[in-house]
Amino acid sequence: MFRRGSYAQVASGSAGSSQSNPVSARSGQFSHLANSGSIPLGTSSFTHSRHARSIDADGHHGSMSNSLSRSGPVPSYSSQMGYMSGYGGLQDAGAPAFFVPSYLRGSRHAEKLEEAHKARIAVYREQRSTHSSNTGSLSTSSSSVNLHKPGHSYRGLAHEIIERTPAFIEEPVAPWPTRWDEKDKFAQMEVEEDGRLARFAGASKSGHDEAAAVRADFPMPRQCGIYYYEVTVVSKGKDGIIGVGFSEAKVPLNRIPGWEPGSFAYHGDDGLFFTSTTSGKPYGPKYGTLDVIGCGINFRTNTAFFTKNGQYLGPAFKDLKTNVQYYPSIGMKKPNEAIRANFGQEPFAFDIDSIVQQEKATIQQDIALSKGQPREHGSTDETQFIQSLIGQYLAHDGYVETARAFAGEVIGEAQALAADGRANVPYLQTEEDIDAINRQRIRAAILDGDIDKALKHTNAYYPSVLRDNENIYFKLRCRKFIEMIRLCSELNAQVHPHIIPTPPSKRSTASTLNNRNSTATDEYDFEMELDEQLGVHNGAPWGDEEDDDEDDLEAKQKKLQDSTQAMIEYGMELKQEFVNDPRREVKRALEDTFALIAYENVRESSLAPLLDTSGRIPVAEELNSAILVSLGKSSSAALERLVQQTEALVSELADDGGPGAFINVRKDFLQ
Amino acid sequence: MSSSTVSVSAPTPTQQHPFQRKIDEIKPSKPDIDFLVMDYLISHGYPRTAAKFAKEAGVPTHLLEEESIEARVEIRHAIHKGDIDTAINKINDLDPQILDKDPALHFALLRLQLIELIRNCTSAPNSDITPAINFASSQLAPRAATNENFLKDLELTMTLIIFLPSNDLQPQLAELLKPELRQQVAAKVNEAILTSMGARGEARIYGLYRARQWSETRAREAGKDLPPSLPLGLEPSPVHANGHGDAADVMVQ
Incomplete structure (x- = not known):
């Protein structure tokens, strides 16, 4: 059962077993809504929050007992709980945080694990902000919140998160070993120092074969x-x-690894390598006190190797099974024997990073060579094919001007090249596309935060789209609410500049203001919109604020009042419209959005990302796709599919430790 | 972060391959793709398109500051037109080291120039082929003496003099007259210039495309469960146009 413990354990460094409890994670997020009392949407309980808080106070490994007791009676663990609590003080000090072994930095797998870790931290912060509102200390000073970095401040407390599996992690990501496993050792083995040190604790006069072994908490991920x-x-x-x-x-675990079937080890007393049998083969030098022994598996070649004091000793075994999981394991036989493991928490003695780099380079070369393979898709060569991909993307996404310029430059190039002056440009969509212009208009409106305008245009040109895609309609409505909150928050910042150290751009405020009276400002020049959009994206300098007169303050306060009023009215309207919607994602989005107004200072809250302008992009993309589909066109551009396919194919080649494991599509090819 | 999407695609085909679902689950980041496009436009040398794109897509404009872009466009244009002399001069204006450090590239350019000379010399019957021969002996022969591959290329090129004009060249010779050769050399020159400026020689998208080809080949070799084909849906192909016209769905069938 302990093998199935939440993967979160790795990140937090606990070896404890735990029950995941996603329900409590969710409800925790809304509880501040209930606290705020303004919009009675949340149904969650204070009891939960208080419970979580008590864990904070207890400290660390207390969390294990807590999670167990919460998830019901698990009597068989009582002894361990006792053990843990007797131990807590010591482990507390050095409770390991999330770490990435040096040779895995930048790898896709490390990124996935880190994302999962961050998600848990985020959930944890959510909890934390709930606590603070419970105690009434809502006005957290702005700077201190920002200073919190996961990793040190949360180190000791991180265990609290363990039991909450974030709802948006779809697949569990296989964690790597972090320590020797307290529950996967022979009785005569003692595990100390946060699971790093293993010490033989048996009697000296034991049976001939009697020994003690221990395995790490997780298998080596392929x-x-x-x-x-x-x-x-x-x-x-x-x-x-x-x-x-x-x-x-x-x-x-009662014998030294290497002797039993399914185990492999390099032994110190004779330097032999043992492969599931008691007769070893000569492999390396003997080793003893203060020697550093490294053990590695290359899953691409299914080869095991060892190192001693930074020296590579060569392949030890070449035909490892591909369908079983191998745990790091050590064994000892005599009193006073002790070893300390480094699972990547510290720099390694051997330069394993170079080995991984070489492996990556080999694969990159292999990829570069696939240049010579015959092309499909009917294009005669790579250059032309890529040209078509780009051209199609520009047309598909409604970059009208860009697509036109591109067609011009490509044709110019082809004409120069063609001996007879006639250019042959395949698949380049050069014709004027009225839809593309409409789509570009709608996209620009959304990216500009002008949701009303986008809704209006969409209804005018593509009346069926919002009807047929109710969830997009809903997202647009939510986005509008968010934009209103944004506006209020910006005005608030201007009225009370001391609260927020980073005043938002005046320009975006202006545009958002205009947008609110969209019927009046609907017809302004397209180019102007674009400029404004760029202005918003680039962010106007703070200095703008200094131009404002004192007289403005009153006007702004009035504006803030009006905006807040409008925002609340719109919010109630939105709630009325969707409150009875049975869909879970709608409920959740609604809850998240409404949670925003519970904060006095949203930009400093954990929900601040919701407010970010980058949130406009996915809504704009989704609407664009829906319009395309309604027109009978493909919903995503070929270039996007190229990225999707590459990611999917590479991860297919990575899951079993194949060559894909050494590729990070985003880092290696998209940046 | 967009939560689950109500299906926006055309009616789902009866059987969707599990791998197709994995593909669909991946949500490429829009800024990543825009970067890919911008990177391509800059490194390939489409300055006007790049400027429009920066504006329309709201892509950061710092990439636009790549200083060699105009020169690269002019050089490419010259090579495509067959005006190699101008191209070489412009390359040397930019950085004489580029050709000095890459004899193969320099030779390829000179050979292209020789081909154009031969083409001109032989375009009319009884015209003078002396300029071509002089150029070959003064510019190419000394270089070819040091390198066997250069020598072979030179010899092959010179045989053009014998056969031109002709409509029935053997394939090896016909290759020399195709615009693709100029395109290839122009692309190499472009890469060399970018590399000399400390930039990446080739646009990112080429690597991505190769990775796509490579990973499909490898995955099929490894016997992974993939649909028989994985089209990108690039062609507006009437063949695939079912009632819904959604190439993305067609390809999973």
Whole structure:
């Protein structure tokens, strides 16, 4: 059962078992709504919040007992709870935070794990802000909130998050080993120092084969491509009978790894490598006290290798099974023997980073060579094909002017090239496309925050789209609400500049203001809109604020009052319209949006990202796609599909530790 | 972050391949794709398009500041037109080191110039082929002496003099007269200039496309469960136009 513990454990460094409890995670997010009392949407309880808070106070490994007791009676764990609580003080100080082994930095798998970790931190912060509103300390000073960085401030508290699996993590991401597992060791083995140190604690006169082994908390993930860890022999005792290697989950722990079927290890007393049998083969030098032994698997080649004190010892075994999971494992036999593991928390003695870099380079070369393969899609060569991809993207996404300029330049190029002056430009959509202009208008309106205008245009040109795509309609309505909150928050910042250190751009305020009276300002010049849109994106300098007179203040206060009033009215209207909608995502979006007004200072809250202008992009894209589909066109451009397919294919090649594990599509090809 | 989407696509085909679902679940980031496009426009040398794109898509304009772009456009244009002399001069104006450091590229340009000379010399019957021969012996022969590949290329090129004008050249020779050769050399020159300026020689999108080709090949070799074909839906192909005309859906069938 402990093997199935939430993956969150890795991030927080706890080896504890836990029950995931997504329901409580959700309700926690709304509880401040209930606290605010202004909009009675949330149904969540104070009890939950208070409960969570008590965990904070208790500290760290207390969380384990908490999560267990919360999820119902699990009597079999009582002994461990006792053990843990007796231990808590010591572990507390060095409770490990999330770490990425050096050779995996920048890899797709590390990114995924980090995202999962951050999501949990976010949920945790959510909880935290709930607590603070409970105690009435809502006016958190603006700067201090920003200073909180996951990793140190939350270190000790991170365990609290463990039980909450964030709702938006679709697939569990296989974590890497972080420590020796307290629950996966032989009785005569002691695990200390946050699971890093393993010490033989048996009697010296034990049976001939009697030994003690321990496995790490998680298997070596194949998705890493190469997995590597090191141990330092703290003391080799009298005979140095120590084995370092890996084993399957079910291998008995009363013998040194390497001797039992399904286990593989390099032994210190004789330098032999043992492969599931008691007779080893010569492999490397003997090792003893203070030697650093590294153990790695290349999952692409299914080869195991070892290092000693930073020296590569060559491949030890070449035909590892591809369908089983291997856990880092060590075994010892004599008193005073002890080793300390480094699962990547610290720099390695061996330069494993270079090995991974070489592997990446090999694969990049392999990819570059696929240049010579025959093209499909009917294009004669790569250059022309890429040209068509770009041209189609520009037309598809409604970049009218750009598409026109591109067609012009491409034709010019082709004409120069063609011996007879006749250009042959395939697949280039050069014809004027009225739809593209309309779509561009609608997109520009959304990106500008002018949702009313976008709704109006969409209804005028594509009346069926919003009817047929109710969820897009809903998102647009929500977005409008968010834009109104944005406006209020900006005005608020201007009226009370001391609250918010970063006044938003005046320009965007102006445009948003205009947008609110959209019927009046609807007809202004298209180019102007574009300029304004760019202005919003680039952000006007703060200096603008200084132009304002004192007289403005009163006008602004009035404006703020009016805007707030309008915002609340619109909010009630929105709620009326959708409150009975049974769809879960609608409910959730509604709740998230309404949560915004619960904050006095939204920009400093954990919900600030909702307010960001970048939130306009997905809405604009979704509407654009829906319009295209209504016109009988493909909903995504070929270039987007190229990215999607590449990502999907590469991750297919990465899941089993194949060559895809060494590729990060975004880092390697999109940046 | 957009939560689950109510299906906006045309009626789902009866059987959707599981891999298609994996593809659909990936939501490429719009800024990433815009970057890819901008990067292509700059490195390929489409300055007017790039400027429009920066404006329309709201892409950061710092990429537009790439200083060699106008010169690169002119050089490409010259090579495409067959005006190699101008191209070489402009390259040397930019940075004489570019051709000095890359003898193969320099040779390729000179050979292109020789081909144009031969083309001109042989365009009329009984015209003088001396300029072509002089150019070959003064410019190309000394370089070819040091490199076997150069020599082969030079010899092949010179045989054009014998066969031109002709409508029935052997393929090896016909290749030399195709515009693709100029295009290839122009692309190499463009890369060399970008590299000399410390930029990436080739637009990112080429690598992405190759990665796509490579990963499909590898995944099929590894026996992964993939649909028989994975089209990008680029062609507006009437063949695939079912009632809904959605190429994205057609391709999963």
